[in-house]
Amino acid sequence: MTDPAASATRTPYEPHFTITPEGELTLDDHEAVTAMLSRAFPDYSHWYQGARSWAGMQPELRVVARSGDVVVAHAGIRRQFVTVGETDLLVGCVGMVAVSPILQGTGLGTQLLRLVDAALDHLGVPFGALEAGEDVQPFYRKHGWEPLEGVTGHYNDFTADGASTLVSTDDGWLVRPCRSERPAWPAGDLHWNGQLV
Numbered sequence: 001m002t003d004p005a006a007s008a009t010r011t012p013y014e015p016h017f018t019i020t021p022e023g024e025l026t027l028d029d030h031e032a033v034t035a036m037l038s039r040a041f042p043d044y045s046h047w048y049q050g051a052r053s054w055a056g057m058q059p060e061l062r063v064v065a066r067s068g069d070v071v072v073a074h075a076g077i078r079r080q081f082v083t084v085g086e087t088d089l090l091v092g093c094v095g096m097v098a099v100s101p102i103l104q105g106t107g108l109g110t111q112l113l114r115l116v117d118a119a120l121d122h123l124g125v126p127f128g129a130l131e132a133g134e135d136v137q138p139f140y141r142k143h144g145w146e147p148l149e150g151v152t153g154h155y156n157d158f159t160a161d162g163a164s165t166l167v168s169t170d171d172g173w174l175v176r177p178c179r180s181e182r183p184a185w186p187a188g189d190l191h192w193n194g195q196l197v
């Protein structure tokens with residue numbers, strides 16, 4: 001999915017966004033995404049090595065911005081059923097949201113979340129869902145993501161470091177209403193029953 005009108009007026013190094021199914025990524029694509037993720041998440045750069053462009057659940061769709069051949073922004077999304085309280089619910093799990101450090105603060109993250117919205121709509125999910133650190137939550141809230149107050153989320157940890165043990169966290173869970181309104185999100189704790197993107 002690309003925007004042909006935008007492509008026609010773009011200068012060569014102006015970031016160009018695409019939404020690409022995982023199965024269409026080439027080895028070069030994985031390597032370029034991995035290189036950017038290792039720079040954007042320096043504390044976890046040992047996760048992102050070579051062509052290993054994910055650290056938990058492999059996404060099914062990537063939102064990628066490139067400047068020339070260089071990946072400058074990225075988000076991964078995968079649909080999955082989670083259990084919220086007593087209800088099984090389809091969500092688009094969003095993760096590995098990042099902008100190349102040199103370009104952070106220039107509005108690329110805002111464009112990225114706009115494309116994430118489009119991708120979630122394309123996937124037809126009622127909600128997007130993600131976990132974010134306290135420092136970055138204002139960024140998501142500004143773009144329509146809403147915190148789940150008083151909710152504990154349980155998920156299997158990233159496996160890039162070894163065994164995928166169960167992790168429980170009390171805050172940092174945000175949802176993005178897509179095909180459903182926010183009140184339709186059920187009450188109760190959030191069980192991913194697996195890993196996050």
Ligand SMILES: CC(C)(COP(=O)(O)OP(=O)(O)OC[C@H]1O[C@@H](n2cnc3c(N)ncnc32)[C@H](O)[C@@H]1OP(=O)(O)O)[C@@H](O)C(=O)NCCC(=O)NCCS
Pocket residue numbers: 040041096097098099100103104105106107108109110111131132133135136137138139142
């Ligand atoms: C978070 C991130 C994707 C935002 O991208 P960006 O290109 O820097 O964002 P933008 O330039 O579009 O900024 C959008 C707004 O969010 C704010 N914002 C961006 N990052 C923020 C942060 N970490 N904390 C609080 N606000 C933030 C900006 O100040 C800006 O607000 P303004 O319009 O009032 O000035 C980027 O900073 C990044 O890659 N960080 C490292 C990786 C990371 O933490 N990813 C999130 C994992 S959950």
